[in-house]
Amino acid sequence: MKKFSIVIAGGGSTYTPGIVMMLMHSLDRFPIRSLKLYDNNPERQKVIADAVALAMKKVAPDVAFSYTTDPEEAFTDVDFCMAHIRSGGYPMREQDEKIPLSHGVVGQETCGPGGIAYGMRSIPDIMQLIDYMEKYSPNCWMLNYSNPASIVAEACRVLRPHAKIINICDMPVGTLRRMSYIVGKTPQDLDVRYFGLNHFGWWTSVKDKDGTDYTPQLIDYVSKNGYLTQKAIETQHMDASWQETHRKAADLLAVTPDCLPNTYLKYYLYPDYVVEHSDPNYTRANEVIDGREKNVFGAARAITASGEFKGDEFSIDNHASFIVDLARAIAYNTHERMLCIVENKGAISNFDPHAMVEVPCLVGNDGPEPLCQGEIPTFQLGMMNQQVAVEKLVVEAYCERSYQKMWQALTLSKTVPSAKVAKEILDDLIVANKDYWPELH
Ligand SMILES: NC(=O)c1ccc[n+]([C@@H]2O[C@H](COP(=O)([O-])OP(=O)(O)OC[C@H]3O[C@@H](n4cnc5c(N)ncnc54)[C@H](O)[C@@H]3O)[C@@H](O)[C@H]2O)c1
Numbered sequence: 001m002k003k004f005s006i007v008i009a010g011g012g013s014t015y016t017p018g019i020v021m022m023l024m025h026s027l028d029r030f031p032i033r034s035l036k037l038y039d040n041n042p043e044r045q046k047v048i049a050d051a052v053a054l055a056m057k058k059v060a061p062d063v064a065f066s067y068t069t070d071p072e073e074a075f076t077d078v079d080f081c082m083a084h085i086r087s088g089g090y091p092m093r094e095q096d097e098k099i100p101l102s103h104g105v106v107g108q109e110t111c112g113p114g115g116i117a118y119g120m121r122s123i124p125d126i127m128q129l130i131d132y133m134e135k136y137s138p139n140c141w142m143l144n145y146s147n148p149a150s151i152v153a154e155a156c157r158v159l160r161p162h163a164k165i166i167n168i169c170d171m172p173v174g175t176l177r178r179m180s181y182i183v184g185k186t187p188q189d190l191d192v193r194y195f196g197l198n199h200f201g202w203w204t205s206v207k208d209k210d211g212t213d214y215t216p217q218l219i220d221y222v223s224k225n226g227y228l229t230q231k232a233i234e235t236q237h238m239d240a241s242w243q244e245t246h247r248k249a250a251d252l253l254a255v256t257p258d259c260l261p262n263t264y265l266k267y268y269l270y271p272d273y274v275v276e277h278s279d280p281n282y283t284r285a286n287e288v289i290d291g292r293e294k295n296v297f298g299a300a301r302a303i304t305a306s307g308e309f310k311g312d313e314f315s316i317d318n319h320a321s322f323i324v325d326l327a328r329a330i331a332y333n334t335h336e337r338m339l340c341i342v343e344n345k346g347a348i349s350n351f352d353p354h355a356m357v358e359v360p361c362l363v364g365n366d367g368p369e370p371l372c373q374g375e376i377p378t379f380q381l382g383m384m385n386q387q388v389a390v391e392k393l394v395v396e397a398y399c400e401r402s403y404q405k406m407w408q409a410l411t412l413s414k415t416v417p418s419a420k421v422a423k424e425i426l427d428d429l430i431v432a433n434k435d436y437w438p439e440l441h
């Protein structure tokens with residue numbers, strides 16, 4: 001039986017230990033011979049890698065483990081690259097969130113001006129990862145979580161149209177788990193129909209394998225509680241701000257009562273509410289720095305200091321299981337049904353065929369094959385046309401180094417009230433991103 005070789009790009013990510021744990025616990029169904037970590041920040045990666053080395057020595061001593069900042073070493077002889085880099089790190093995420101808020105506009109990692117700013121940083125870094133992969137392991141698949149996934153996916157379509165990269169998001173799998181709690185099933189029992197852009201979509205149907213339709217039951221539940229469930233609170237990491245986001249889905253559903261909304265729609269449908277409930281001096285970046293980053297790096301340092309991995313220091317969640325399931329679906333040509341971000345090509349029949357959309361796909365060794373979701377309603381179509389134009393303008397602005405197109409992108413975002421405010425935010429973002437963005441003219 002073939003054993004696979006994997007590199008995790010963004011080895012120093014807070015999500016790396018969870019993915020490594022998932023890989024170690026999946027060896028019987030997805031055997032691997034080698035695991036490498038790759039990062040461009042040696043100090044950050046070393047903290048995670050030293051702990052992972054001890055964990056692997058204990059759990060999977062036969063799997064070769066190494067870590068490096070050298071692209072050739074990282075990308076040579078690999079079958080899968082699992083990528084989750086953060087260009088500019090948390091300090092730049094903080095700027096993405098705080099600059100728009102200082103103008104009274106939503107400050108978010110992937111939505112609105114913050115997502116646009118992050119997109120301009122991520123594009124060159126992801127293209128570089130693809131180039132390393134294609135140079136050193138041309139048959140490798142890149143499974144990419146790096147955000148903002150919608151802008152990154154559009155940049156891949158335009159700049160590396162033949163690359164073996166699949167852009168993915170953990171939000172739909174996390175929400176499916178919550179849905180399964182609500183209807184008393186497991187996520188594996190349920191098949192969904194879903195359409196949208198990344199962080200911008202709707203479920204139209206949730207059924208079990210016998211065809212029993214749980215959509216009306218879910219609509220009833222979500223209209224009262226959002227996606228908040230007691231079991232999710234007890235079993236999943238859930239900061240208060242995430243709980244509030246899941247609860248807010250009730251107000252999103254009120255706008256489209258037949259379709260179950262992605263929680264990220266709150267930034268577009270209720271931007272005034274989001275701004276009112278944001279602290280411009282302490283945003284989600286600060287919560288993550290003081291929470292997840294401290295916890296994961298603290299646990300890693302404690303393992304290394306004690307010289308021993310006990311077994312329960314790192315947890316496995318949806319995020320880790322989805323990317324491993326995806327790799328396995330490609331490796332064994334399973335044709336499992338999974339949501340991926342792919343070129344539309346008619347999957348949403350009344351929407352731009354060249355838009356990068358998030359829809360259910362059958363995944364096998366040729367990658368994802370999108371399933372037709374048919375025509376979508378006028379309201380969602382209107383919102384998606386506006387948002388996809390924002391995403392396309394960002395990629396055009398990057399390619400053409402165009403200030404004008406960046407201004408248009410910000411102006412068109414549903415989160416921004418006027419061209420005047422868009423320009424003020426853009427000028428601040430340009431200063432903050434001077435070490436990352438190309439010069440715009
Ligand atoms: N798509 C999704 O649904 C989803 C879900 C969760 C996280 N994410 C994304 O995963 C990424 C990691 O998140 P995190 O909170 O763990 O961030 P993090 O800052 O802890 O980790 C990112 C790592 O990437 C490294 N890095 C940055 N630029 C790099 C480059 N050019 N080459 C190699 N390494 C580089 C950093 O040094 C850092 O160690 C982010 O992009 C985040 O938005 C996506």
Ligand SMILES: O=P(O)(O)OC[C@H]1O[C@H](O[C@H]2[C@H](O)[C@@H](O)[C@@H](O)O[C@@H]2CO)[C@H](O)[C@@H](O)[C@@H]1O
Binds near residue numbers: 170172
């Ligand atoms: O603010 P962060 O860094 O905690 O999270 C940002 C990411 O959020 C999404 O992932 C969520 C997931 O959807 C949610 O259900 C819960 O389990 O937490 C995850 C993050 O920890 C999202 O899909 C990503 O794109 C974001 O990067």
Ligand SMILES: [Mn+2]
Binds near residue numbers: 168170171
């Ligand atoms: Mn996501």
